[in-house]
Amino acid sequence: DAGVTQSPTHLIKTRGQQVTLRCSPKSGHDTVSWYQQALGQGPQFIFQYYEEEERQRGNFPDRFSGHQFPNYSSELNVNALLLGDSALYLCASSLRIGQPQHFGDGTRLSIL
Amino acid sequence: AQTVTQSQPEMSVQEAETVTLSCTYDTSESDYYLFWYKQPPSRQMILVIRQEAYKQQNATENRFSVNFQKAAKSFSLKISDSQLGDAAMYFCARHSGEKLTFGTGTRLTIIP
Numbered sequence: 001d002a003g004v005t006q007s008p009t010h011l012i013k014t015r016g017q018q019v020t021l022r023c024s025p026k027s028g029h030d031t032v033s034w035y036q037q038a039l040g041q042g043p044q045f046i047f048q049y050y051e052e053e054e055r056q057r058g059n060f061p062d063r064f065s066g067h068q069f070p071n072y073s074s075e076l077n078v079n080a081l082l083l084g085d086s087a088l089y090l091c092a093s094s095l096r097i098g099q100p101q102h103f104g105d106g107t108r109l110s111i112l
Numbered sequence: 113a114q115t116v117t118q119s120q121p122e123m124s125v126q127e128a129e130t131v132t133l134s135c136t137y138d139t140s141e142s143d144y145y146l147f148w149y150k151q152p153p154s155r156q157m158i159l160v161i162r163q164e165a166y167k168q169q170n171a172t173e174n175r176f177s178v179n180f181q182k183a184a185k186s187f188s189l190k191i192s193d194s195q196l197g198d199a200a201m202y203f204c205a206r207h208s209g210e211k212l213t214f215g216t217g218t219r220l221t222i223i224p
Contacts, residue, residue, distance in 0.1 A: 031210075033210070033211065033212070035212075040216075041216060041217075042116075042203050042205075042214030042215055042216050042217050043157070043203075043212070043214050044214075045211040045212060045213065048210045048211060050210075055210050056209060056210040056211055058211065088155060090157065092157070092212075100147065100159050100162055101159075101207075101212060102159070103149075103156055103157035103158075104156070105154065105155050105156045106155050106156070108155075
């Protein structure tokens with residue numbers, strides 16, 4: 001039973017560039033959430049996707065956007081990268097609201 | 113903002129002993145879920161234990177148990193018979209609506 005998978009594992013970009021991170025949910029899960037975890041901090045909620053629509057969004061600028069595909073996989077896009085976007089980006093999947101979210105190993109994004 | 117507070121940045125415990133990690137939270141909702149997640153250096157967030165707010169009985173999972181005080185908005189984690197593999201960052205999280213709100217974490221060290 002495959003868990004949540006994220007790609008790539010690590011990524012290095014420069015300021016102003018754009019990046020796309022990918023997530024495949026755990027088998028049977030239909031809801032995908034994205035979190036940003038800065039060094040030494042707890043994860044911060046970016047947004048959640050269900051039925052290919054953004055259901056809820058955290059306090060992140062429009063530079064952060066996402067998409068969910070019919071197979072429930074998801075992408076996180078970040079435009080006009082800033083140094084402060086350097087973080088671990090975690091994807092989590094769940095089945096229905098209130099059910100435990102299962103996390104992937106994350107993508108470590110470094111901005112130079 | 114509805115916050116989750118972990119007041120212990122670091123804790124240590126002797127192997128085989130018991131340790132309690134503290135967590136308080138703020139919410140205006142009556143129906144929510146609380147979680148403890150473990151994050152080892154491998155980065156993956158691993159669900160340790162879950163508590164539904166409407167349940168008075170404290171959740172237990174093998175060596176892990178919680179002390180849930182709803183009126184005080186307190187949700188502590190007790191780890192019994194601590195093992196070397198328990199060393200990790202521990203995050204308390206509140207789930208309401210579609211998102212998880214995390215605390216800043218407690219780094220737990222196990223002393224052999």
